[in-house]
Amino acid sequence: MAGVRSKIIVDCDPGHDDAVALLFAARHFDLLAVTTVYGNASVENTTRNALAILELARIDAPVASGCAEPLVAPALHTREMHGKTGLDGAHIPSPTHSAVETHAVDLNIALAEQHRGELVVAAIGPSTNLALALKREPRLRSWLREVTLMGGSTTLDTVTP
Numbered sequence: 398m399a400g401v402r403s404k405i406i407v408d409c410d411p412g413h414d415d416a417v418a419l420l421f422a423a424r425h426f427d428l429l430a431v432t433t434v435y436g437n438a439s440v441e442n443t444t445r446n447a448l449a450i451l452e453l454a455r456i457d458a459p460v461a462s463g464c465a466e467p468l469v470a471p472a473l474h475t476r477e478m479h480g481k482t483g484l485d486g487a488h489i490p491s492p493t494h495s496a497v498e499t500h501a502v503d504l505n506i507a508l509a510e511q512h513r514g515e516l517v518v519a520a521i522g523p524s525t526n527l528a529l530a531l532k533r534e535p536r537l538r539s540w541l542r543e544v545t546l547m548g549g550s551t552t553l554d555t556v557t558p
Contacts, residue, residue: 402427403542404515406508408463408501410436410522411446412484418521418547419447423456429508429516431460432501436522440465443522446484448492460494463501463526505530509540516540521547 405426409415410433422428431451433444444462451458497504505526509516518541520527527544531537 403517404429404512405517405519406430406432406505408432408434408505408518408520408522408524408526409447410434410438410440410443411450412437412443413487415521416446416450416484416487418519419450419456420454422519423451423454423458426517428456428458429512430504431458432463432504432526433460433496434463434501434522434526435465435467444496445492446489448494448496449484449489452492452494453489459504460496461499461501461504462496464523464529466525467523468525468528501526502529502533506534506537509537510534513540515542517543517545519545519547524548 403426405422406429407419407422409418409431411419415437419431431447433440433447435443437443438446440462444460447460451460499507505518509518518527524546
């Protein structure tokens with residue numbers, strides 16, 4: 398359908414690269430929510446970063462905090478690239494809004510059920526939230542229109558394989 402914007406959730410760990418992705422998503426898609434995960438920094442920092450980016454850009458979308466660690470391995474943060482906060486070097490005002498109370502995994506499931514066959518999940522950080530959502534709600538696979546990943550590699554990605 399021409400002119401219809403795809404509904405999207407961006408599941409991310411906002412460092413500098415994800416900040417740009419959030420701005421792009423809000424411009425070109427119907428951004429239903431942003432869910433955060435550990436990765437470029439702690440989930441507390443990535444959540445704060447998402448809130449600050451959206452607020453600075455005047456983007457109205459809920460932010461839900463998600464998983465604070467991987468499922469099977471110790472958390473590794475990319476402080477060499479993004480700094481301790483995940484956005485070191487960028488002078489962005491602290492957000493005045495808070496994340497929603499709903500966990501990112503639960504929000505992913507609820508929005509997918511509400512928008513069956515229409516929702517795209519862009520997982521551009523560690524895929525832990527999506528993995529847990531699929532484990533918790535097996536029907537999620539059929540509810541999502543598409544999943545797009547910014548994945549690593551079998552050698553070196555930004556820091557780790």
